[in-house]
Amino acid sequence: MEIPEKSIRIGYDKMKSEFFRILISVGFSEPNAERCAEIFTMNCADGVNSHGINRFPRFIMNTRQGFVKPEAVPSLIHEFGSLEQWDGNLGAGPLNAAFATDRAMEIADENGTGLVALRNTNHWMRGGTYGWQAAKKGFAFICWTNTCQNMPAWGAADPRIGNNPFIMAVPYKGEAIVIDFAMSQYSYGKLESMKSDGNKLPYPGGFNRQGQMTDDPGEILETWRVLPAGYWKGAGLSLLLDIMATILSGGLSTHQIHACSSEHSVSQVFIAFNISKLHNFPSIESSIHQIIEDLHKSIPVDSSSNIRYPGENVLRIRKKNLEEGIPVSSAAWEKIRNM
Amino acid sequence: MEIPEKSIRIGYDKMKSEFFRILISVGFSEPNAERCAEIFTMNCADGVNSHGINRFPRFIMNTRQGFVKPEAVPSLIHEFGSLEQWDGNLGAGPLNAAFATDRAMEIADENGTGLVALRNTNHWMRGGTYGWQAAKKGFAFICWTNTCQNMPAWGAADPRIGNNPFIMAVPYKGEAIVIDFAMSQYSYGKLESMKSDGNKLPYPGGFNRQGQMTDDPGEILETWRVLPAGYWKGAGLSLLLDIMATILSGGLSTHQIHACSSEHSVSQVFIAFNISKLHNFPSIESSIHQIIEDLHKSIPVDSSSNIRYPGENVLRIRKKNLEEGIPVSSAAWEKIRNM
Structure with missing residues (x-):
């Protein structure tokens, strides 16, 4: 077991x-x-350092390599009613995605729904960012991205599909309920951090060199044969998400995106739903509150832990980290300081 | 092992x-x-008898009980641009869903995207039906439904969320690529048929009375503790699908829907994307074809089976069954004949 690095706030x-x-x-x-x-x-x-401080040096490297163009702005390619196609012109993924989210909400303001399909953009880091962004403005929201080939199709040995994260978000009490999940059971970031902490996965997360399912993150990182979430279900959903992102944006599909080491020029979809003018009784806020109240009545298998909605724990982590400082490894922080 | 029933065509x-x-x-x-x-x-x-002949007697019983109203037609509650709310008035689920799919395409014809949210409708049988319907007309399409409480939240012992099937479809060669999946790893229909055939599941599908994961379908049917697809991922997605169906339609949420024995008045969402006027190079047809060609190059783990896209096998089954007759158990057919 490797010794965990010193954590500072x-x-x-x-x-x-x-x-x-x-x-x-x-x-x-x-x-x-x-x-x-x-x-x-x-x-x-x-609490998502894997798409924050730990990924930042690679983002800067990709900018220096010219894969991420710091001054690019998205340009409108085509519009048809509530559906717009934009070219990200290889700008920074987070900036392009935040722009597309805002634009989808603007369209939905006028049109009930608003869809922005974005081609030639870059890794957006954490998809949940855009779910929170839209839901905090009062919209229901869906977005997804394709990725490089980093997961085998179900029954396949070689990675030809992406883990294509999918996000759904709704407003709740001025904050949000957000699910943000990649189509692999575990992200590569999670496998790497579990490996470096010397831990096993709680459930099998992929296949080893012998083709057996394993809970050893190191063995999975050797084969790149990560397990799709829900086996054939996550693999099938990944394929459809890629096809839809590709055809709606007119951008590159997973099989056309460059090797994962220099992944760039991905395709993304952002859909905002204007729920402010719907005809609902009871109110939307009250409907969601009742659903969450019922969920919280669940009987936990482990009586020491409560059942939470997706995003509930994020609020607690955020509050603590904003008050006490954000925990990072001292090595990661040193790296940033020296850049 | 029980003796499988005689199959006739x-x-x-x-x-x-x-x-x-x-x-x-x-x-x-x-x-x-x-x-x-x-x-x-x-x-x-x-090939989906579980939502065809095997479910038909229950559909008729629900009609006789008054849960399904044979002459009801959907009524428009509210419209705002590309987003419409309809009341299904407890009509037949398949008729309401087929109507909502058509209506979503009509809106998308004018508006780029078209969303129909449907409240007070009934079980749509097989969600894939509507994916095929829209994709064969040339639309990309997403739809989902909520259900009664038939699955525990992740970490919970009692069923408080639904298995809320989610469908994505795109046109392909005059037919379609369709993924249609419930948020549980296996449907109750699958568990029942595996049990009655005396088979074990290929992967664990839920928990037994002792709280252990099991591949015995009979043990899972005793507890109703089915496993969410992708563990916490399928459970979280189920919750968001329910919340969005509820707030977009203004209908009932999973926790408000009657017991699964008489499940009725569910909420559904149908979103059509008009891809006929997009600005794409190469063409959409060619893009999808290239994606599928690449998928088909996957190296299968089991060299006797090829890697298929979702829906590929359905085409083969459909062709054979339309030519040779549809295989059903003689008991199921006898039941229909005597109704």
Whole structure:
């Protein structure tokens, strides 16, 4: 078992200003660096370092390599009613995705639903970011992305489909209920962190070199044969998400996206639903509250833990991290400081 | 092991005319009986007897009980741009769903996307039916339904969420690529048929009375503790699908729907995407074809079986069954003949 790295807590503002400094140094404008730094820092505040501080150095490297263009802005390719196609022009994934989310809400303001399909964009880091963004503005929201080939189809030995994260979000008490899940049972980030902590997975998460299902994250990282969530179900959903992202955006499909080491030019879909003018009784807020109240009445198998809705725990983590500082490994922080 | 029942093959027209006769006898009009009989028969032709001939007697019983109203037609409650709310008025689930699918496509014709949210409707039988319906007309399509409480939340012992089937479909070569999956790893229909055939599940599908995961379908049917597909992922997605169906339609949520023995008045969402006018290069047909060609290049783990896209096998089953007759158990057919 490897020894876990020392964890330290860094204040939100301090972390954000370091990200800002580095983003400026690679060519981002002040407003773009501000927004991008905010997204990376909030991902850490929400407990998702894998798509925050731990991923930031790679994001900067991809910018220096020219895969991420710091000054690119999305351009409108085609519009038809509530459906718009945009080209991300290889801009920063988080900025493009935040823009597309805002634009989908604007369309929905006029049109009931609003769909933005985005081609030639980049990794959006944490998909949940955009679910929270829309739901906090009062919209119901769905979005997804395709990825490079990082998962085998069901019954296959070689990775030809993506893990294509899918997000659904609804407003709740000024915050949100958000599900953000990749089509693999575990993300590569999770496998890596479980491996480096010397832990086994709670359930089998892929196949080893001998073709057997295993709960050893290191063995799975050797084969890239991660298990689709729900076996054939997650694999099938991944394929349909890729096809729909590709045809709606007119962008690249998983099999056309460059190797995962330099994944860029992905395709994404953002759909906002304007729920502010619907004809509902009781109110939407009350409907959701009743659903959550019923969920909370569940009898837990382990009597020491309660049943939570997706996103419920994030609120607790965020509050604590904003008050006490965001926990990161000292090595990760040192790396940022030296960039 | 129980002895499997004798299987016989019944021609499409013969089966459909029996369904038609019975539907007329419980109060359906000729056009409604025709459409409804067609949907039930096609489900069988596609190999889904669990939502065809095997479910038909219960559908008729629910009609006689007054849960399904044979002459009800959906009524428009509210419209706002590309988003419409309809009341199903407790009409037949398959007729209401087919109507909502058509209506979503009509809205998308004008508006790019079209969303119909349907309250107070009934079990739609097989969700894939509506995916095929829309994709064969050239639309990309998503729909889902909520259900009664038939699955525990992740970590819970009592069923408080639904298995809420989710469908995505796109056109392909005049037919369709369709994924149709419930949020439980196995449907109750599958558990029942595996149990009655004396088979174990290929992977664990739920928990037994001792709280252990099991591949014995009979043990799971005793507890109703079915396993969500992808564990916490399927459970979380189920909750979000229920919340969105409830708030978009203004209908009942899973916790408000009557006991599964008389499940009725469910909420559903249908979203059509008009892909006929998009700005794509290469063409949509060619994009999808390239994706499928790449998928088919997968190296199968079992060299005797090829990797297929969702719906690929349905086409083969349908062709054979339409040519040679639809295989059903003689007992199920006898039951229909005597109704």
